[in-house]
Amino acid sequence: MSRRHLARLELRVMVRELLAALPNMRLQADARPRRTYGVIRGVREVAVEWDAAG
Known part of the structure; x- marks a missing residue:
């Protein structure tokens, strides 16, 4: 594997774990x-929002 x-695989895993931690x-x-x-080349920033866990 190059x-x-x-x-790319590491980034995919990191994003998956981040989304799991912040559902x-x-x-x-x-x-x-x-x-x-x-x-x-890539993404510098993306605007996100989330609801407070309740």
Whole structure:
């Protein structure tokens, strides 16, 4: 497995665990991801919101 594929797998696992830990988190209705460009491309930030656990 290449480093690139391993990094993608690690990121996928991290996001899955984050979503499991914060089940009430969701994208804001009008959210648009801010992206990075150039050599390293990806998402810089995404607006989210969540309900308080009750």
